[in-house]
Structure formats: structure tokens, C-alpha cells
Amino acid sequence: xxxxxxxxxxxxxxxxxxxxxxxxxxxxxxxxxxxxxxxxxxxxxxxxxxxxxxxxxxxxxxxxxxxxxxxxxxxxxxxxxxxxxxxxxxxxxxxxxxxxxxxxxxxxxxxxxxxxxxxxxxxxxxxxxxxxxxxxxxxxxxxxxxxxxxxxxxxxxxxxxxxxxxxxxxxxxxxxxxxxxxxxxxxxxxxxxxxxxxxxx
Amino acid sequence: xxxxxxxxxxxxxxxxxxxxxxxxxxxxxxxxxxxxxxxxxxxxxxxxxxxxxxxxxxxxxxxxxxxxxxxxxxxxxxxxxxxxxxxxxxxxxxxxxxxxxxxxxxxxxxxxxxxxxxxxxxxxxxxxxxxxxxxxxxxxxxxxxxxxxxxxxxxxxxxxxxxxxxxxxxxxxxxxxxxxxxxxxxxxxxxxxxxxxxxxxxxxxxxxxxxxxxxxxxxxxxxxxxxxxxxxxxxxxxxxxxxxxxxxxxxxxxxxxxxxxxxxxxxxxxxxxxxxxxxxxxxxxxxxxxxxxxxxx
Numbered sequence: 001x002x003x004x005x006x007x008x009x010x011x012x013x014x015x016x017x018x019x020x021x022x023x024x025x026x027x028x029x030x031x032x033x034x035x036x037x038x039x040x041x042x043x044x045x046x047x048x049x050x051x052x053x054x055x056x057x058x059x060x061x062x063x064x065x066x067x068x069x070x071x072x073x074x075x076x077x078x079x080x081x082x083x084x085x086x087x088x089x090x091x092x093x094x095x096x097x098x099x100x101x102x103x104x105x106x107x108x109x110x111x112x113x114x115x116x117x118x119x120x121x122x123x124x125x126x127x128x129x130x131x132x133x134x135x136x137x138x139x140x141x142x143x144x145x146x147x148x149x150x151x152x153x154x155x156x157x158x159x160x161x162x163x164x165x166x167x168x169x170x171x172x173x174x175x176x177x178x179x180x181x182x183x184x185x186x187x188x189x190x191x192x193x194x195x196x197x198x199x200x201x
Numbered sequence: 202x203x204x205x206x207x208x209x210x211x212x213x214x215x216x217x218x219x220x221x222x223x224x225x226x227x228x229x230x231x232x233x234x235x236x237x238x239x240x241x242x243x244x245x246x247x248x249x250x251x252x253x254x255x256x257x258x259x260x261x262x263x264x265x266x267x268x269x270x271x272x273x274x275x276x277x278x279x280x281x282x283x284x285x286x287x288x289x290x291x292x293x294x295x296x297x298x299x300x301x302x303x304x305x306x307x308x309x310x311x312x313x314x315x316x317x318x319x320x321x322x323x324x325x326x327x328x329x330x331x332x333x334x335x336x337x338x339x340x341x342x343x344x345x346x347x348x349x350x351x352x353x354x355x356x357x358x359x360x361x362x363x364x365x366x367x368x369x370x371x372x373x374x375x376x377x378x379x380x381x382x383x384x385x386x387x388x389x390x391x392x393x394x395x396x397x398x399x400x401x402x403x404x405x406x407x408x409x410x411x412x413x414x415x416x417x418x419x420x421x422x423x424x425x426x427x428x429x430x431x432x433x434x435x436x437x438x439x440x441x442x443x444x445x446x447x448x449x450x451x452x453x454x455x456x457x458x459x460x461x462x463x464x465x466x467x468x469x470x471x472x473x474x475x476x477x478x479x480x481x482x483x484x485x486x487x488x489x490x491x492x493x494x495x496x497x498x
Contacts, residue, residue: 028282030274037270042262045269050260060344062265063273070277079247080254087257088250095221100351119262129258147220148256154222172220173213180252187251 013039013121015194018082026073033070041066043121044090051094051149057101061094068093081190083122095151125186132182140175143168202234204241215245219253272340275333379422379459386411386420395474395497397423406493408458410436410474417464419447425456425476425492435479436462437487438471438497444487450476472497 018040024032044065049058068089077085119126133141146157154172158165204211217223218231235243386392391414399406408423421436428434434450448462476493477484 030277033277034270034274037273041265041269043258043260045265046263047257047260049263059266059269062269063276066273067276067280070282071280080250084251084254084257088254091253091257092221101347121262122258125255126258126262129255133256133259144220144256147222148253151221153224154217155224157222168222169213169217172222173209173216176216176220176249176252177212179256180248183252183255184248187255 013083015082015190018086019076019194022069022073022076022082025070030070033066036069037066040086040121042118043126044086047087047090048094051091051151052098057097058094061090061097064093064097065090081187081194083125091148091151098151128183128186132179135182136175136178139167140171140178143171144175144179147172203237203239207241207245211242212245215242216249219246219249268336275337382420382461383411383422386413386418389413389415391415393497396495397474397476397493398495399493400491402490403492406476408476408493410497412464412497414464414469417466418461419464420459420461421450422459423450423457423476423493425450425452425458427454427456428452429478431481432478433481433483434458434492435477435483435487437475437477438464438468439473439475440468440470441472443467444475445471446483446485446487449483 018036021032021036021039025036041062045058045062048061048065049055052058052061065086069086076082077088080088133144136144142161143157146152146161147154150157150160152160154168155165157163158168214223214227214231218228221228223231231242235246387394393412393414395410395412397406397408397410403426406423406425408421408425410422411420413419419436425434428451434452436447436450438445438447445465445468447464447468450458451460452458474495474497475487475491477487477489477491479488
């Protein structure tokens with residue numbers, strides 16, 4: 001297993017590779033789904049586990065994510081990069097499950113224990129995302145993490161952490177603006193690469 | 202309305218929409234606005250959608266248990282691919298890439314077939330199948346239980362929401378009806394209005410009367426103390442020559458009064474209104490100290 005991780009680390013999964021796998025899945029190729037799972041399950045499981053806070057729900061959510069990809073490969077949003085589409089599906093499915101089980105308060109329980117240095121998908125993106133979120137002022141970081149990992153509305157977040165709704169909205173806007181500015185060069189580079197390889201069809 | 206440039210307000214809406222932090226109503230409004238062709242809002246939304254998706258890379262990677270992969274492959278095998286079922290099945294029928302690259306879980310056993318003979322292999326296959334079925338049955342049962350409890354919780358929440366809404370509707374209807382009664386009297390040219398002010402013994406008393414002199418009716422509203430046992434709140438009209446009892450007031454549990462009383466004809470020239478606390482069979486002379494009093498204009 002470690003050798004596999006190392007190999008993946010040396011050849012990170014590109015957006016183009018994900019798109020090619022999605023196209024094969026669209027054609028009903030289950031081996032493409034298995035490959036996509038092998039390459040991305042660590043990233044997406046880490047994400048759904050962070051949102052849901054406990055393994056059983058996270059495992060079920062992960063199954064939901066890949067089943068959704070299998071059944072709806074054509075939903076691959078052309079406005080997003082393929083890797084972004086995966087994290088978006090994973091977040092949406094986990095947050096939906098979180099709301100169903102009303103576990104929003106448990107969402108941070110896994111955070112401290114979840115320390116694993118291995119990065120099998122887009123390690124530069126992962127490091128940059130952590131660095132960028134860490135560079136926000138604490139209030140913006142707190143609100144954005146609440147919003148992202150709980151999927152709660154501003155008024156629900158305000159009720160949870162005891163701050164005015166207006167402040168929640170302002171912190172969310174300013175934090176996302178800053179993140180957007182930080183991410184922009186990297187995203188633009190990847191969009192250009194995707195366009196150049198004809199991956200935007 | 203299409204926007205011509207991105208303002209902070211637009212950015213906030215787009216950011217909250219992309220984050221999924223709007224209420225359903227707000228989100229629907231923003232969607233409709235984008236569907237109407239506002240390129241500015243759509244561009245802002247896409248910008249933030251990239252950002253939100255990129256946040257997904259900040260979570261630490263964790264390896265999923267190996268059996269999840271087996272479950273996934275078993276699930277897609279069982280459920281098929283609704284969008285392109287024909288292609289999927291043909292791929293499998295032809296021994297396509299799925300079976301070449303990702304052999305079934307039983308394939309290691311098949312490789313030992315040549316060494317140990319068919320009966321042993323069949324036994325192992327049966328054991329494996331039974332174990333898989335037992336695991337699936339357990340997972341299905343657990344999933345069904347969870348779904349059942351979630352549905353129950355949702356049903357209870359929906360019922361509570363509906364009851365709360367009914368209460369609110371009833372309360373609003375009541376308020377609207379009361380307001381209508383007040384306005385009906387206030388619009389009469391012959392209407393007289395008096396304000397009830399709490400006196401020294403009961404300074405928190407407050408209220409008003411709306412007197413329809415044509416119909417000889419007075420609408421009394423106010424906030425008093427709940428009436429003590431064996432007592433009654435009584436309304437009086439004072440004229441320069443007489444103190445006329447109008448009727449008993451019946452505050453609710455919280456001390457609120459909203460009721461209409463008939464006004465005796467002899468009260469026609471009244472210039473003041475008074476509320477007193479009397480024995481429960483009422484009084485013909487007002488007992489002091491008065492609870493509330495005021496001038497009638």
C-alpha cells in the first residue's frame with residue numbers, strides 16, 4: 001500500500017486524467033470508476049470524515065459519492081475543474097448526510113486525530129489550500145470553516161457560535177474574497193491547462 | 202434586474218450562495234436572478250465556486266477501509282448505471298476492462314483452483330458468498346434503521362413546524378381582527394378615545410378605550426395584572442356629576458384585556474375613564490385607590 005501511495009505521490013492525478021476517467025465512466029466502464037476510487041479515495045474520505053466526524057457515516061458518504069459519480073458522470077460541471085468537481089460532490093453529499101443526522105455539533109470531533117502526512121492527490125493544491133486558509137484572520141477562518149464543514153446557514157452559524165448574523169456574512173465574504181484572490185493564479189493556470197488539452201468540452 | 206458591476210453586496214450574495222450558507226428562500230431568489238441572465242452575479246458565483254471547491258483540498262487525507270472499495274464495486278455491479286445501462290452491461294458481457302484490470306474478489310481463489318481442486322474452491326466461494334451476504338444484510342439493516350429514525354425525526358420536526366405555523370397564523374388572524382375592530386371605531390366621526398394610565402398602586406397598568414358613542418359600545422384594551430381571587434376589574438365612566446359603572450373586565454392569564462362593553466346612556470357626557478378592583482359581584486361606587494384612569498377626548 002505504501003508503495004502505491006508513493007507512486008501516486010510521484011505522479012499526482014491531474015485534472016486531465018480525472019476527466020479522462022470520467023469520460024470512460026460515462027461510457028459504462030466500471031474499471032475507470034475503480035481507478036478513480038483508488039486514486040482519490042484518500043482525499044475524499046479525509047474530506048467527508050472531517051465533515052461528518054465519525055467513520056461509519058463517512059464510509060457511507062464515500063460510497064454515496066462514488067455511486068453518484070458512477071450514475072451521474074455527465075453531471076461533471078464544466079465550470080469547475082474535474083478535481084474541484086470531486087471535492088464539491090464529496091462536500092455536498094457529506095453535508096446532506098450531516099443535516100439528515102443532525103450531527104452538526106460533532107463535526108470537529110475528528111479534526112485533532114486526523115493527522116496523516118501522505119498526500120496522494122494534488123499535494124501542491126492541498127498544501128496551498130491549508131496555507132491559504134491558515135493565512136486568514138482567525139474570525140474569517142472560523143466562520144469559513146463552520147460554513148464549509150457544517151453547511152449551516154448564516155443564521156444557524158450565528159446561533160451556534162453566538163455572533164450576529166451580519167458579522168457572519170461579512171467574515172464569510174471577506175474570507176472568501178481573500179481566498180479567491182490567493183487561489184486565482186493557481187486555478188487560472190489549471191483552467192488554461194485544461195483548455196489547452198481540450199478538456200473543456 | 203441585471204447588474205452592471207460587482208458591488209460588495211453582490212459579492213456577499215455570491216459568496217454565501219456558493220458556500221451554501223443562504224436560507225432556501227434566499228438561495229432560490231439568487232438562482233432566479235442568475236437564470237434571468239445577470240452575467241456579473243454568475244461570474245462572481247463561479248469565482249467563489251472554484252474557491253469553495255479548492256477549500257476541499259485543505260482536509261487531511263485519510264485512507265478509506267479496503268472493504269469500501271469492494272462494497273462500491275458490488276454496489277455498481279448490482280445497481281448498474283441508470284444513465285447508460287446498455288454500455289455498462291455490454292462492457293461486462295464482453296469481459297471488458299473492468300474484469301481485466303480489476304478482477305473479482307474471488308479471483309485469488311480461482312488461481313488456487315489448479316492446485317487444490319474444484320470442491321475446496323467451491324467451499325471457499327460459498328463461505329465468501331455467505332460472509333458477503335451477511336455483511337450486506339447487516340449494512341442494509343443498519344442503513345434502514347438509520348433512515349427510519351431520520352424520517353421519524355423529520356416527521357416530528359415537520360409536525361412541530363406546522364403546529365408553530367398554525368399558532369402564528371392564529372395569532373396573526375386574531376391581531377388582524379382586533380386591529381380591524383379598533384379601526385372601525387376610530388373611523389367613526391362620533392368616536393371618543395381615552396388612554397388608561399396606571400395609578401400609584403398599579404403603575405404598570407396601561408390601556409385605552411375606543412368609545413363608539415353612536416352604538417353605545419366601548420372597546421377596552423390594556424395590560425393589567427391578572428385578577429385576584431374573589432375580585433373583579435371594573436370599568437367606570439366619570440361625568441362631572443356621576444360615576445357610572447360600565448362593566449367588568451376579564452383579563453386573560455397574562456393580564457391582557459381586549460373586549461367590548463355596552464355603555465349606559467347616562468354615561469353620554471363622561472369625560473374620564475377609570476378602572477378599579479372591586480369585589481367579584483361588582484360595586485356601585487368605585488373603590489379607591491384606582492388602578493388606572495385617564496381623560497376621554
